[in-house]
Amino acid sequence: MADVLKLRCSVCGREYAPDEVQYACPVCGQVGTLDVLYDYALLRTQLHRDQLISNRVQSMWRYRDLLPLKPESHVPPLRVGNTPMYAAPRLAADLGLVEAWVKDDGSNPTGSLKDRASALIVARAQEAGITTVSTASTGNAAAALSGIGASVENIKIIIFVPATAPEAKIAQLLVYGATVLLVEANYDTAFDLCYDMCIEKGWYCRNTGINPYTIEGKKTVAFEIAESFNWDVPDVVIVSVGDGNIIAGVHKGFVDLFELGWISRIPRLIGVQAEGSLPLVTAWEQNVSAVEMQPIDAQTIADSISAGLPRDRAKALRAVRETNGAFVSVPDSETLASIPAVARLTGVFCEPSSAITYAGARRALELGYLKPEERVVFLLTGSGLKDVRRAQESVSGGLRVAPTAEAVRRVLHLE
Numbered sequence: 001m002a003d004v005l006k007l008r009c010s011v012c013g014r015e016y017a018p019d020e021v022q023y024a025c026p027v028c029g030q031v032g033t034l035d036v037l038y039d040y041a042l043l044r045t046q047l048h049r050d051q052l053i054s055n056r057v058q059s060m061w062r063y064r065d066l067l068p069l070k071p072e073s074h075v076p077p078l079r080v081g082n083t084p085m086y087a088a089p090r091l092a093a094d095l096g097l098v099e100a101w102v103k104d105d106g107s108n109p110t111g112s113l114k115d116r117a118s119a120l121i122v123a124r125a126q127e128a129g130i131t132t133v134s135t136a137s138t139g140n141a142a143a144a145l146s147g148i149g150a151s152v153e154n155i156k157i158i159i160f161v162p163a164t165a166p167e168a169k170i171a172q173l174l175v176y177g178a179t180v181l182l183v184e185a186n187y188d189t190a191f192d193l194c195y196d197m198c199i200e201k202g203w204y205c206r207n208t209g210i211n212p213y214t215i216e217g218k219k220t221v222a223f224e225i226a227e228s229f230n231w232d233v234p235d236v237v238i239v240s241v242g243d244g245n246i247i248a249g250v251h252k253g254f255v256d257l258f259e260l261g262w263i264s265r266i267p268r269l270i271g272v273q274a275e276g277s278l279p280l281v282t283a284w285e286q287n288v289s290a291v292e293m294q295p296i297d298a299q300t301i302a303d304s305i306s307a308g309l310p311r312d313r314a315k316a317l318r319a320v321r322e323t324n325g326a327f328v329s330v331p332d333s334e335t336l337a338s339i340p341a342v343a344r345l346t347g348v349f350c351e352p353s354s355a356i357t358y359a360g361a362r363r364a365l366e367l368g369y370l371k372p373e374e375r376v377v378f379l380l381t382g383s384g385l386k387d388v389r390r391a392q393e394s395v396s397g398g399l400r401v402a403p404t405a406e407a408v409r410r411v412l413h414l415e
């Protein structure tokens, strides 16, 4: 295990003992999300990456020595992580890149990368003897917490969603047996209500951004990328960005490995936002700080990355600025067209907020933020089955045919 040395505010830099604060920085408020820091000098002496060669664990717990869990603590049984990375030569050729890969995190148990965060959160709740975990979310985070929660004994999951959330998304939560509160208000109000109830009742709050440990779970995707490249990391990782927690998690994973001396450089991170929800693109282009950012009215079909004031904006901006990366935005029409494009070029069917990385890469190439010769990993964070309705909108076709061989030959022009 990795002992947490301290928590450090991503905005003001104040440091706290691990038990001193539970959520965001008390001085900065919710914008002051906390980094979980370890004694890297000590870990360097204790761990070596070659030890992984004999490690047979086929999940995110392969990297347990770099996660904040006690040795005796149980972890949820579902297989989270160890998702496939596929070489994508046709995707690369289509975009004019020399080499590209796709990391298919939609293959996690509930269909998204967020299982990595929820698995660690549930494990930590059990370690602490907490029996109720709660989050506000309309989508993948809620599904992940509900699913991981259902995989273990004696954990109750309470989800706060706006009453207007799509019924199909709520169905997945109910299937897993979560208690779903349909709050008659918007997401931000549901978020605050969830947090207030967690503080009052002692529930563990998984809310994105304010819980510093979600990133510790998500960082395992960076570990997997690095190991699959035999620690010679790719030049660029392209990630879609809503609240900013995933790009921050990818960054944290590479930073951990760099601090340990397991990799010699950190890939550049390119964040892709939807044009209707691009506060981080704007802040990056105009050199605005996370504290100065103002909420916008976010509108996009890529619902998983719709965020008017990204919860983890401080870390997301830092991830791009410190890695000499970039933020780009994509109109919804291109996001929609990216769904079949990615599927046809790689065989991976992903949701709009993952497919957007394809159009985002094209944009980054046009703007010179991405060079054709750079080795690029596309992080596909959610399964296409999460949003079948948008997939339906992205394609047409289907050939009506009479039930005879002659009709089939005719419609396929085989004669």
Ligand SMILES: [Zn+2]
Pocket: 009, 010, 011, 012, 013, 014, 025, 026, 027, 028, 029, 032
């Ligand atoms: Zn602070």
